[in-house]
Amino acid sequence: MVRSHVLVCGGTGCHSSGSDKLFDRFEAELASAGLSEEVKVIQTGCFGLCALGPVVVVYPEGAFYSQVKLEDIKEIVEEHLLKGRLVKRLLYSETVAEDTILSLDKTDFYRKQKRVALRNCGIIDPENIKEYIAYDGYMALAKALTEMKPEDVIKTITDSGLRGRGGGGFPTGKKWSFAAAQSGDEKYVCCNADEGDPGAFMDRSVLEGDPHSVLEAMAIAGYAIGASYGYVYVRAEYPIAVKRLKIAIEQAREAGLLGKNILGTDFSFDVDIRLGAGAFVCGEETALLNSIEGKRGDPRPRPPFPAVKGLFGKPTIINNVETYANIPCIILNGADWFASMGTEKSKGTKVFALGGKINHTGLVEVPMGTTLREIVEEIGGGIPNGKKFKAVQTGGPSGGCIPAAHMDVPVDYDNLIAIGSIMGSGGMIVMDEDNCMVDIAKFFLEFTVDESCGKCTPCRIGIRRMLEMLDNIISGQAELEDLDRLESLCYYIKENALCGLGQTAPNPVLSTLRFFRDEYEAHVVDKRCPAGVCKKLLSFYIDPDKCKGCTLCARNCPTSAITGEVKKAHVIDTEKCIKCGACIDSCKFAAVSKR
Amino acid sequence: MSCKTCETAVIGTAEQDKKLRESIAALQGDHSLVQILQAAQEIYGYLPQEVINVIASELHVSAEKVYSVATFYSQFSFNPKGKYAISVCLGTACYVKGAGEIYDKIKEKLGVEDGGCTPDGKFSLDACRCVGACGLAPVFSINDNVYGKVTPDQIDGILEKCE
Numbered sequence: 155m156v157r158s159h160v161l162v163c164g165g166t167g168c169h170s171s172g173s174d175k176l177f178d179r180f181e182a183e184l185a186s187a188g189l190s191e192e193v194k195v196i197q198t199g200c201f202g203l204c205a206l207g208p209v210v211v212v213y214p215e216g217a218f219y220s221q222v223k224l225e226d227i228k229e230i231v232e233e234h235l236l237k238g239r240l241v242k243r244l245l246y247s248e249t250v251a252e253d254t255i256l257s258l259d260k261t262d263f264y265r266k267q268k269r270v271a272l273r274n275c276g277i278i279d280p281e282n283i284k285e286y287i288a289y290d291g292y293m294a295l296a297k298a299l300t301e302m303k304p305e306d307v308i309k310t311i312t313d314s315g316l317r318g319r320g321g322g323g324f325p326t327g328k329k330w331s332f333a334a335a336q337s338g339d340e341k342y343v344c345c346n347a348d349e350g351d352p353g354a355f356m357d358r359s360v361l362e363g364d365p366h367s368v369l370e371a372m373a374i375a376g377y378a379i380g381a382s383y384g385y386v387y388v389r390a391e392y393p394i395a396v397k398r399l400k401i402a403i404e405q406a407r408e409a410g411l412l413g414k415n416i417l418g419t420d421f422s423f424d425v426d427i428r429l430g431a432g433a434f435v436c437g438e439e440t441a442l443l444n445s446i447e448g449k450r451g452d453p454r455p456r457p458p459f460p461a462v463k464g465l466f467g468k469p470t471i472i473n474n475v476e477t478y479a480n481i482p483c484i485i486l487n488g489a490d491w492f493a494s495m496g497t498e499k500s501k502g503t504k505v506f507a508l509g510g511k512i513n514h515t516g517l518v519e520v521p522m523g524t525t526l527r528e529i530v531e532e533i534g535g536g537i538p539n540g541k542k543f544k545a546v547q548t549g550g551p552s553g554g555c556i557p558a559a560h561m562d563v564p565v566d567y568d569n570l571i572a573i574g575s576i577m578g579s580g581g582m583i584v585m586d587e588d589n590c591m592v593d594i595a596k597f598f599l600e601f602t603v604d605e606s607c608g609k610c611t612p613c614r615i616g617i618r619r620m621l622e623m624l625d626n627i628i629s630g631q632a633e634l635e636d637l638d639r640l641e642s643l644c645y646y647i648k649e650n651a652l653c654g655l656g657q658t659a660p661n662p663v664l665s666t667l668r669f670f671r672d673e674y675e676a677h678v679v680d681k682r683c684p685a686g687v688c689k690k691l692l693s694f695y696i697d698p699d700k701c702k703g704c705t706l707c708a709r710n711c712p713t714s715a716i717t718g719e720v721k722k723a724h725v726i727d728t729e730k731c732i733k734c735g736a737c738i739d740s741c742k743f744a745a746v747s748k749r
Numbered sequence: 750m751s752c753k754t755c756e757t758a759v760i761g762t763a764e765q766d767k768k769l770r771e772s773i774a775a776l777q778g779d780h781s782l783v784q785i786l787q788a789a790q791e792i793y794g795y796l797p798q799e800v801i802n803v804i805a806s807e808l809h810v811s812a813e814k815v816y817s818v819a820t821f822y823s824q825f826s827f828n829p830k831g832k833y834a835i836s837v838c839l840g841t842a843c844y845v846k847g848a849g850e851i852y853d854k855i856k857e858k859l860g861v862e863d864g865g866c867t868p869d870g871k872f873s874l875d876a877c878r879c880v881g882a883c884g885l886a887p888v889f890s891i892n893d894n895v896y897g898k899v900t901p902d903q904i905d906g907i908l909e910k911c912e
Binding site: 166167170171204205207350351352353354355358390391392428429430431432433434445446447448449450451452466507509510511515516547550581583585589594597598601607739 | 780783818821824879880886
């Protein structure tokens with residue numbers, strides 16, 4: 155009889171800080187305490203609060219232990235599991251009350267969240283299909299196959315208002331109906347798990363924490379459009395997700411939930427995995443199809459759209475992981491249930507990967523329409539180290555930076571476009587006063603220049619010219635007119651590039667030009683980087699009042715640019731200085747500064 | 750397309766060659782050039798020219814065609830990796846938390862450029878795009894070990910432990 159469950163987070167964040175070793179140690183400690191029969195250890199998907207990883211939760215109490223180390227496990231086993239006493243020093247502080255522990259739902263991080271796509275992450279063992287089934291898994295597929303016609307499925311998805319979670323926000327039901335309308339018996343269902351936006355890890359967390367939800371949804375999609383085969387295109391950089399997906403496919407086949415005559419019906423459907431090989435453009439649906447076909451991931455001109463002529467020239471639908479994860483819930487609970495969440499044109503919830511300069515780094519799922527302020531300040535716990543908020547970046551290299559003035563905007567597809575950004579796949583990176591917005595724009599542009607496939611001229615050459623202009627700006631060689639030239643080039647590229655990558659590549663530059671033009675002007679006119687990031691515009695300076703004349707900086711300076719007598723204030727020769735920062739690192743009195 | 754910076758790689762044992770040909774045979778005919786290249790890199794650690802030639806002749810396509818696909822994807826490397834393959838995450842979350850400095854510091858310490866390998870074959874260095882451990886930013890990995898919340902002054906210590 156199992157009386158307690160120990161859930162160890164096996165998401166990539168916690169895994170990277172050693173949670174797999176915690177799992178083994180728990181098993182060993184429980185065995186030596188003679189509790190192996192009474193306490194079950196399970197490795198789950200992501201709990202979301204990655205900043206506090208590795209995370210361990212013990213049920214039935216719901217004790218949320220954070221930043222657990224190997225040496226803590228003996229104590230958890232002996233105190234909590236053997237004697238029933240909580241290990242208070244390891245509990246997440248927000249869940250600790252006088253004599254009891256508060257439910258996680260009461261904490262700032264979880265209170266405003268609503269988990270639909272992530273419903274099973276951090277709850278079930280993703281490597282055990284029985285746990286998924288116990289949480290209504292494959293019920294939606296059974297309902298679709300036995301109680302609904304394909305057109306009913308499509309109508310339900312259309313009525314729910316679900317839009318693609320990969321970035322574009324195209325209505326999912328509409329996409330399915332286009333493919334369903336095509337004649338022919340060979341069609342394909344693809345899952346885009348090529349989560350390329352740096353700083354986004356929603357899809358990976360779903361695959362790691364609840365892979366069956368994606369497989370079930372793909373089978374439902376196959377039934378709806380008349381396809382019998384599907385591909386999941388997943389990044390090779392996600393080894394844990396790939397492993398769990400493979401296990402899930404095997405288990406689903408064994409259980410007769412993938413393969414021939416599923417649940418005794420005429421419907422057959424199977425899924426295979428294709429590993430991405432590290433090309434950002436392959437997140438674009440037509441490029442992804444080329445890559446699955448073993449070719450270069452060049453995008454194809456549209457039309458024809460994939461719903462008409464897609465994989466191997468056959469009608470194909472491509473949806474993102476998070477989109478699929480919503481499907482089983484919509485089929486089970488109905489379109490109205492889903493449409494009751496969110497804003498007028500953006501229904502349901504959205505998962506965001508919250509990162510950067512924020513206290514609660516992690517994965518959050520909120521109803522559409524939640525404001526940025528709620529996400530950053532309440533759920534995210536604000537900016538660390540008392541620094542001032544500057545911007546939040548959404549949509550990755552295709553998105554934009556949103557300043558403090560727009561923090562009360564309710565987040566949905568259309569509102570984010572109106573303020574110069576996009577929803578994107580859900581990366582949300584917070585920046586503080588120490589980040590230079592010109593440098594950030596350049597960071598994204600370097601990314602897109604690197605990832606441009608080179609097929610069309612506006613993207614291949616245009617964004618490279620933009621990068622050169624930004625280089626001039628951050629090295630103090632630009633003129634004010636260059637900002638206008640940069641802006642008009644942005645619009646030209648947006649209008650003329652072939653695919654989404656090129657059309658959106660100027661967004662980070664445009665949005666920073668729009669909201670942080672003063673920073674650009676400071677670089678161009680004053681030859682100064684207000685955030686102190688752009689090295690070429692910095693000069694190093696020793697405060698004579700703070701300098702004790704210890705000579706440490708002078709001894710560490712690689713170019714002998716610092717001079718001064720012992721016990722007297724030192725001086726930096728800016729002509730010789732190469733701005734390496736060795737003096738700042740070595741000074742024990744914080745006398746050296748960049749300005 | 751031989752190794753640019755280090756000369757330690759041995760191209761092709763008989764066993765590797767056998768594995769490669771088996772993989773090609775198993776995957777052939779299924780629009781699977783990318784998968785074959787992935788298998789080849791798994792076997793050899795990188796894609797030497799000889800391997801590209803074998804793939805081309807087995808699939809009855811030109812080596813240019815194989816190269817055109819292989820060079821498109823950043824996963825494929827034409828240089829051998831070091832015994833310790835260092836990969837610095839330059840994803841956005843890591844970048845805003847100073848991953849650029851970490852990367853520069855490792856470059857300076859090892860004296861190699863992006864994609865390079867030290868002359869003794871011990872370390873190779875790459876920048877990568879988001880390993881998804883954004884909660885631990887800035888992050889870099891050495892082979893399969895991930896180091897999180899790294900500061901530039903920890904780098905010497907971490908590299909010294911690689912024997």
